[in-house]
Amino acid sequence: MMQLDRSDLDAARQHLTPDSALPLIRFMADQSLGAQAEVAPAEIRQQAADLGWVDARTGVRTTLGILISDSCREYLFWKERHGALPFENSLPHLARSTFRGKYVAEIGAGMGANLMSLSGTAGRLCGVEPVAAYAQLGQILRAREGIEGVEIWPGGAEDLPFEDGELDLVLCVTAHQYFDLHAALPEIARVTRPGGELIILGATLGQYAAGAGARVLRSGGRRSKYYLMTLINTLGYQAFGRRLLPRREAFSTSRPIYPSTGFMTRHLEAAGFETIAPPQPAAGEQCFYLRRREIGTGN
Ligand SMILES: C[S@@+](CC[C@H](N)C(=O)[O-])C[C@H]1O[C@@H](n2cnc3c(N)ncnc32)[C@H](O)[C@@H]1O
The missing domain is CATH 1.10.10 (Arc Repressor Mutant, subunit A)
Incomplete structure (x- = not known):
């Protein structure tokens, strides 16, 4: 359900x-x-x-x-957060000026908290989310706050409901871990206009492994099977391009992977993006800030 x-x-x-x-x-x-x-x-x-x-x-x-x-x-x-984006105050590229007047889409928007933060800043704003219930609940919670002008469309990062080059800026916040990145990154590049931007915020392998190790030690081994499974899936995805241990649960967040910063950078470049600012850490997450290469500059 x-x-x-x-x-x-x-x-x-x-x-x-x-x-x-x-x-x-x-x-x-x-x-x-x-x-x-x-x-x-x-x-x-x-x-x-x-x-x-x-x-x-x-x-x-x-x-x-x-x-x-x-x-x-x-x-x-x-x-x-008083309506701020996560890490808006510590990561300079998450300042409102980055989004002002642009056609912004958040992929893996959940109930749309980040879209709520950007309402009134972006020129046009929408989200894409595979779990319809989150979009439905987001509508109720936005109404509670009197926020209008946000749409969340059904879909996944691997097949986005946008025309080629339609978007000025794509945002992914703690969502890329659930994508099939080999399909999703070229698809995100397809819908981002040349010169348009991509911001991905989420933990990478080193950050995940450090956090998981500390949590396993603190909890006396509780959930260590889950952490191990996630590490195997991450390494399997990096080596073979697929999650080796799919789980039966229907939840969209049940099979995360935490690719390394190097993996992300290589595959983002191969998909047609160039780095604007080197990946920047913030409280256990990594922020990638990239630009879609102009046509004729290698992809
Ligand atoms: C941890 S939540 C983050 C939600 C939101 N970005 C936020 O920061 O509040 C991850 C979201 O990614 C969505 N998701 C999972 N697989 C996805 C996919 N293949 N494409 C797009 N979104 C996906 C999940 O349904 C979930 O809503």
Whole structure:
């Protein structure tokens, strides 16, 4: 279930839109961050259970609840950043002037928190997202904030719903890990106009390995199988061009890979991009800032 049906959508709109919805939004966001449901007020837990967002008996999130809690979490992070993009204050190329007046598309937009940040700055703004539920929930949360002029279209990075050279700037924020990069990077190059820009923000292999190692040590080995699987998939993707250990779960974020900075740079160049600024780290993420080469300058 990756799209909300009419009744779930109506219930989400009714219960997430009012000002009084903030405690429920916070409860759902906390669930996605691993909070203990029992510490929340009983009436909020009951409300989430009545809505079918958590299991009434176990308190564990349902599939619908996972989609809602992911969206609530991103929405609250956005509010905590006072509407800024992640790292907007520490990475100079994420300043608003980079986006001003441009046709900007975010690929892997989720519920659209970054698009909310850019509304009123970019000339035209849209997102592409394969999970319809995130786009549906984003619409509700944008309405809550009175934000208009943002569209999120269904689709994936490997087959984008844009004409050749249509976009001035493509943005990917913690999303490239889920793409099939061999297909996605040439496709992103196709839709970016010559001279147009690409910003990719997300962790790379060294950053992931360091973070995962520290988390495994801290947790006494918990989830080490997951981290190992991700490392095998990353190295397999770099060597053979495919994830060696696909998982059965339907979630779009269930098979991340964290390609190295060198892999990303080589494949971005091969796809037709040139570096504007060297990859810049920010709190465990790497920011790639590139320009689509002009026609006749080698791709
Ligand atoms: C970690 S979320 C980030 C969402 C958003 N960019 C943000 O910063 O809040 C990654 C998003 O990438 C999407 N995604 C997964 N596979 C994708 C693909 N092949 N093409 C485009 N987006 C994809 C997921 O559905 C998810 O919404």
